[in-house]
Amino acid sequence: MAILSSSIARKVAMALSGLFLVLFLAQHFTINITSVIDPDTFNNLSHFMGHNFVVQFIAQPILIFGVVFHFIMGLVLEIRNRNARQISYNSFKGNKNSTWASRNMIISGAVILAFLGLHFYDFWFPEIVHKYVESNPLDATRYYPELLHKFESPVRTGLYCLAFVLLALHLWHGFSSSFQSMGWNNKYSKGLRGFTQFYAIFIPLGFIFIALYLHFNQ
Amino acid sequence: MKLTLKIWRQKNNKAKGELKTYPIDGIEGDMSFLEMLDVLNEGLINKGEEPVVFDHDCREGICGSCSLQINGEPHGPDRLVTTCQLHMRMFNDGDTIVIEPFRAKAFPVIKDLVVDRSSFDRIQQAGGFISVNTSGNTIDANSIPVNKHDADESFNAATCIGCGACVAACKNASAMLFTSAKVSQFALLPQGRIEATERVLNMVAQMDKEGFGNCTNTGACEIECPKGISLENIARMNREYLSASLEG
Ligand code: HEM
Numbered sequence: 001m002a003i004l005s006s007s008i009a010r011k012v013a014m015a016l017s018g019l020f021l022v023l024f025l026a027q028h029f030t031i032n033i034t035s036v037i038d039p040d041t042f043n044n045l046s047h048f049m050g051h052n053f054v055v056q057f058i059a060q061p062i063l064i065f066g067v068v069f070h071f072i073m074g075l076v077l078e079i080r081n082r083n084a085r086q087i088s089y090n091s092f093k094g095n096k097n098s099t100w101a102s103r104n105m106i107i108s109g110a111v112i113l114a115f116l117g118l119h120f121y122d123f124w125f126p127e128i129v130h131k132y133v134e135s136n137p138l139d140a141t142r143y144y145p146e147l148l149h150k151f152e153s154p155v156r157t158g159l160y161c162l163a164f165v166l167l168a169l170h171l172w173h174g175f176s177s178s179f180q181s182m183g184w185n186n187k188y189s190k191g192l193r194g195f196t197q198f199y200a201i202f203i204p205l206g207f208i209f210i211a212l213y214l215h216f217n218q
Numbered sequence: 219m220k221l222t223l224k225i226w227r228q229k230n231n232k233a234k235g236e237l238k239t240y241p242i243d244g245i246e247g248d249m250s251f252l253e254m255l256d257v258l259n260e261g262l263i264n265k266g267e268e269p270v271v272f273d274h275d276c277r278e279g280i281c282g283s284c285s286l287q288i289n290g291e292p293h294g295p296d297r298l299v300t301t302c303q304l305h306m307r308m309f310n311d312g313d314t315i316v317i318e319p320f321r322a323k324a325f326p327v328i329k330d331l332v333v334d335r336s337s338f339d340r341i342q343q344a345g346g347f348i349s350v351n352t353s354g355n356t357i358d359a360n361s362i363p364v365n366k367h368d369a370d371e372s373f374n375a376a377t378c379i380g381c382g383a384c385v386a387a388c389k390n391a392s393a394m395l396f397t398s399a400k401v402s403q404f405a406l407l408p409q410g411r412i413e414a415t416e417r418v419l420n421m422v423a424q425m426d427k428e429g430f431g432n433c434t435n436t437g438a439c440e441i442e443c444p445k446g447i448s449l450e451n452i453a454r455m456n457r458e459y460l461s462a463s464l465e466g
Pocket residue numbers: 011014015017018019021022025067070071074075077078105106108109110112113116170171173174175177178179181432433434435
């Protein structure tokens with residue numbers, strides 16, 4: 001961890017882990033959107049993801065490490081940054097020079113983290129128990145009905161939608177910020193920023209659409 | 219113009235400070251912010267009270283010694299100006315103006331509104347120079363061709379006056395804009411390339427050691443910088459730092 005002892009190295013690590021999560025999010029979205037297009041495809045893809053050795057025992061641990069690394073590093077940065085100004089201003093007009101999303105990555109991040117807790121409780125733990133603890137027989141058709149069942153609850157649907165709004169804010173700043181952190185700021189940056197902001201709205205909005213669609217199509 | 223000033227008063231580095239309220243009258247729109255404080259101090263001195271201590275030197279926007287967080291923004295509400303060039307016409311009759319020192323752990327308060335910015339000097343001393351032999355055999359700088367774009371970018375970076383507004387504006391009290399300007403002005407020129415690796419490593423190490431925060435790329439520094447130093451300098455420093463670290 002010695003390499004992470006400088007401020008810039010920590011920021012690059014933050015950017016790389018963030019970009020990795022952005023890629024993962026696109027993949028997750030691609031699979032989820034099939035649930036509204038064609039439930040059979042969703043079942044097949046879920047079955048594949050749930051039983052493929054590479055996905056389960058290589059990609060999944062890397063992903064979990066990536067998430068844990070990202071939020072722990074985010075917390076470390078937040079603590080260090082607070083420490084760098086021990087007496088706060090009586091008057092601080094952040095809105096005059098920066099966006100809310102950029103100043104509150106720790107808040108949007110904390111909401112995403114809380115959401116991940118709920119999400120694991122909803123899907124990940126039951127899956128692990130189903131597959132590895134109870135050793136149920138294989139059934140490639142169970143995923144869509146289970147998904148539909150989860151989104152019966154208006155509270156859960158609401159919480160998911162709220163988390164996606166905060167995810168959009170996190171990505172609105174974070175996705176383009178990660179390129180700056182890695183030293184990439186040139187004539188293409190404006191175009192790239194447009195793409196990152198499109199992604200930041202489109203993907204979370206897509207997840208909200210899926211949640212609402214499942215909720216209202218019981 | 220009649221104004222209400224709320225000014226941070228603090229006897230010394232150890233004392234606990236507080237905001238004190240001072241009503242002031244007869245302020246003209248053409249006065250600079252510092253002239254307004256001069257008027258206040260004249261009144262305080264005549265009444266036998268301690269004048270408000272604040273930093274200033276050139277009063278023409280080039281030395282970087284004036285500071286002040288004015289109504290929540292370093293150098294006040296105007297853009298691309300220092301406090302000494304901020305005019306009172308930016309305010310309205312009856313306004314309340316909150317005046318605080320720049321706040322950062324690495325900028326401890328000395329007295330009232332004056333902070334110790336020597337942490338910036340130490341960052342400069344860690345690498346903000348080139349080593350040239352000036353004992354009689356100096357080479358004319360013009361003998362080394364420099365591409366126009368790089369020369370312009372380097373000069374833009376070199377306009378940083380080291381005021382510290384970037385640190386004051388940043389929610390993390392990060393000194394990345396200042397340090398990156400000082401790294402960039404040399405990194406862009408052939409004369410600066412020779413020591414580029416040690417320079418960026420040493421200056422960033424010193425910046426971290428002084429206790430400045432990390433950059434979150436909020437961009438507040440760029441907006442509040444009186445010299446319009448661009449965020450591109452931070453990206454350049456990140457690149458320089460990464461390649462220097464990989465070189466070992
Ligand atoms: C698990 C909960 C999460 C927490 C607590 C969290 C926290 C943070 C914080 C505090 C930052 C700002 C660091 C800084 O520059 O000061 C950040 C940046 C970032 N986050 Fe997250 N985050 C979380 C989840 C995510 C997710 C799920 C994604 C992507 C899908 C993501 C993508 C990013 C990106 C791209 C950045 C920008 C990195 C940079 O500025 O260089 N984060 N995160």
